[in-house]
Amino acid sequence: MELPCYCLLLLSCLQSLSAHADFFTSTGQMTDLLYTEKDLVTSLKDYIRAEESKLEQIKRWAEKLDSLTVTATQDPEGFLGHPVNAFKLMKRLNTEWGDLESLVLRDTTGGFISNLTIQRQHFPTDEDQTGAAKALIRLQDTYRLDANTISTGNLPGVKYKSHMTAEDCFELGKIAYSDADYYHTELWMAQALKQLDEGEESTLDKVTVIDYLSYAIYQQGEMERAMEYTKRLIELGEETAEKKKKKKEKYEMLCRGEGIKMTPRRQSRLFCRYYDNNRNPSLLLAPVKQQDEWDRPYIVRYLDIISDAEIERVKQLAKPRLRRATISNPITGVLETASYRISKSAWLTEYDDPMIEKINDRIEGVTGLEMDTAEELQVANYGVGGQYEPHFDFGRKDEPDAFKELGTGNRIATWLFYMSDVSAGGATVFPDVGAAVWPQKGTAVFWYNLFASGEGDYSTRHAACPVLVGNKWVSNKWIHERGQEWRRPCGLSESE
DSSP states (O other), X not given: OOOOHHHHHHHHHXXXXXXXXXXXXXXXXHHHHHHHHHHHHHHHHHHHHHHHHHHHHHHHHHHHHHHHHHHHHHSHHHHHTSHHHHHHHHXXXXXXXXXXXXXXXXXXXXXXXXXXXXXXXXXXXXXXXXXXXXXXXXXXXXXXXXXXXXXXXXXXXXSSOOOOOHHHHHHXXXXXXXXXXXXHHHHHHHHHHHHHHTTOOOSOOHHHHHHXXXXXXXXXXXXXXHHHHHHHHXXXXXXXXXXXXXXXXXXXXXXXXXXXOOOHHHHTTOOEEEEOTTTOGGGXXXXXXXXXXXXXXXXXXXXXXXXXXXXXXXXXXXXXXXXXXXXXXXTTOOEEOOTTEEOXXXXXXXXXXXXXXXXXXXXHHHHOOOSTTSOOEEEEEEOTTOEEEEEOSSOOTTOXXXXXXXXXXXXXXXXXXXXXXXXXXXXXXXXXXXXXXXXXXXXXXXXXXXOTTSOBOGGGOXXXXXXXXXXXXXXXXXXXXXXXXXXXXXXXXXXX
């Protein structure tokens, strides 16, 4: 069978790319990457056009039905007194809405995702990125260029001007820091700080930049200047502490059931339903009870999702293994105990008991997400005053190596079983949005930590409130990105 011309061209490009290594050492070889990126952009634009066409069809349908239903509901009996209107209503609900559902569910991501997946294995490596960064530093020294000149792109003889973001400058500074090159660490951290001070929008934290900067200056023996930056660091720290204090007050209010931000109008849009996850075979005969808990971020609760017998078995397996729960230090990556997480936890695998595999399969059936790349089932028991203060489940941009050792990407979603009722306290609260979810034995709550674009949803910062009276048992499943490529298609905007 003959391959189409574009397939032969793609294979030719990939063979050419696979023969290359250390892209940063040759501009000639790097040109291949531009064509690779151009091909990906073309594929991405095809996907966007397909999505826009689909949305345009849906929009036309919605506008047509909007005007029709407004007219019809003004005099329902009179409208349906016309036999053609009655026939068309039956036809729409029996046939046309089904066609619309098929249109909405139609997946247009296949070509783009397939192209990206094929070409990603031939992308530059960390070594290429580091090599290119060190090349910039080398040029800076040889031609005596200051960091601002390079960052603004004002190089002599340039045809295509390009500027650097604060994050770009910070990355150069970190690479220099990793080589104990404190001179260039200072230059690039100072440039990153300058751009932040000038108002550049960035997710980069000034505290982090100044921390690197003051240490680099100190390492070069300039104590007074290092002290000046340290004082600024302390001032920023005090501002941050004040903000944290206000956030803590908000968190504690929610734990007491105060300050919940759900208006009656928003509350009226939350529903209960029987849910079969798009006719999942395992749920067709016994759909689960799904209950909306919050709209933004979207949090749902599943009722009667784990039986008393299963709960007792999970607790029985976990009790001998319970150890003080730890957190990952964001700087060192080392697991350690912390005063803001007071509980004991244990990890259970499907090899420990067939019931664990059954529970994992149930989570996969309900969420539609791959469990093979998820973390094992974590069981936690909170003691006297047991809590877990506000935190994110996903790794943020300043924690690029948060789950690197797992090799399964970031935590895309969280599933949380409540395995006991709690007499008082113990709620799961989301301080940034004013949401509170209360423990209810036999239920589970679920939410996405990442948008479909892969960006973190910062509204999912949450906490386990201290247990006032009672004993709190939970178990959770942290679901990761890898394996979800075909189960949860990517979005195009950051907040999608």
